[in-house]
Amino acid sequence: MVDLRSEMKRIKGLVDAEIRRIKAGLEGPDDLVEASFHLVLSGGKRVRPFILIKSAEVFGASLESSMPAAVAIELLHNFTLIHDDIMDRDEYRRGVKTTHILFGEPVAIIAGDLLFSYVFYILSKNYPPETGLKLVELYANASNLICMGQTMDVLPDKYIVSSDQYLEMVYRKTGALIEASAVAGGVVGGASEEELGLLREFGSKIGIAFQIADDILGIVGDPKVTGKPVGNDIRNGKKTILVLSALERMDSGSREKFLRVFGNPGSSDDEVMEAIDIIVSTGAIEDSREFMKRLYNDSINALRNLPESEARSYLMEMARFIIYRDK
């Protein structure tokens, strides 16, 4: 059995050292440099770089060759977080103040833009043309999808009405980049088209499962472990697969009761617990868990068709970790 936790820690150390090196080499206004790297250097598990590096390793690629693509995908992810936090007016993330709170909104917008620009700069400087341009296409395509998913997410009343639309949003906003991480690893490692298809299947499925796991924790997670108050997602009116499929099944009495609490920040703890009970009674949580497990199984089956290797075992463990985590 591979030791996922210590390997993740090791990879995180290497990725972070590389990110610090890039920051140190940037010549530009201090405020911009600090703002751009504030969030990425205050935490994060480096899930995407890990998936990328291990996917490349399956095909024998060295860490040296996958590192620039891995760093680039982490910067891409952090660019989206900086801009999302501005849109959502969030004041904290990873336990620290968000970029726009610390540096002001204008500099935070530019900080996100600079990270995004740097993603492509890194790819252009570190790969031979054929590999480099394939990575650019992959990252740009994922970014296009993220923008679409994020738009759905900021206009839920218009774009997230059914659970299918929710899943489309989740694929675009979260799945597409995890998919790109796996495929990019394959591109760096010189995988065949068929193998890239398997990585795509693995990444997209586990990426969607990742979000559904989050959604389940948001409703029934232990607040002592997740660090988020019980029923946070209920009070915030967060439309997740659980809520949408529960709503599709409630009778009109339950729905009326539920909608009085859902999205109402002033709801009492008792009301929130009652709303959660209503969701549970529809079977939506069990069904979402089942759905997540099917995604997990599909992703594992895709991995099984890749060359057997320690790296592949790490990817399988990572998939398990994504599904069975408690925070």
Next chain:
Amino acid sequence: MVDLRSEMKRIKGLVDAEIRRIKAGLEGPDDLVEASFHLVLSGGKRVRPFILIKSAEVFGASLESSMPAAVAIELLHNFTLIHDDIMDRDEYRRGVKTTHILFGEPVAIIAGDLLFSYVFYILSKNYPPETGLKLVELYANASNLICMGQTMDVLPDKYIVSSDQYLEMVYRKTGALIEASAVAGGVVGGASEEELGLLREFGSKIGIAFQIADDILGIVGDPKVTGKPVGNDIRNGKKTILVLSALERMDSGSREKFLRVFGNPGSSDDEVMEAIDIIVSTGAIEDSREFMKRLYNDSINALRNLPESEARSYLMEMARFIIYRDK
């Protein structure tokens, strides 16, 4: 003599048709598609695509081969404008409401991000690897510089104190992308390294001159022609090369008088005229004009060393147009 005006119109027509085609092919939330293309389809002279296309034509490249890079550079430019307008809280541009006013700030941020992402997507889909990755590097490098210039521009008290810092800001914010337009044309046309160097010289110099021409019009332009009220830049406290070099030369009495008016939106027309007279009396306007003409001459001399062609004549005319325009 080539007819710049009608050729610019012709190129604009072709570029705009291509931009419309891209918009029509985008599958995503309506709001995002509309927001992303609102600004770019409400006007603009397509200066950057023109420079790119003509620079490519100097080396015999077809319009077909330069068009994707030309469209990409225009989208890149418009991405920066959408985000700048949010930062500056501007409500109008090109006579229409800005993107964030029409679509709200969250969607406007994403609209800029999508255009930026699409820039690299277009490059990755339309060029062979070697050319494509060179273009990606060029565009990403220009974008890095734009982010730095924009940061200086939003924090002028910290980063724009001397006229040298101002010129650095202008190169980054405006010069770098016009430089990239010219160089990208050369890359598409297969220019030699030496020829790319000449295009770099042409583009960067004319790019800085472009902004200085704007700054001069902002102080002494005819409001009936520019469409902007007299002394707009004075009342807004806009630090330009003219103001910075004038300030470096004023005696303490004039400076005191000037600073009472500069950046004071409530200044009367008489006070503004007096402030302009103070700038004129320092010789800063004449000196800025001289400086701009030197940049122009350098850019023309660089062009003279490129292969003689109709396309080169258009670039020379474009340089003249940039310097001698009255709005």
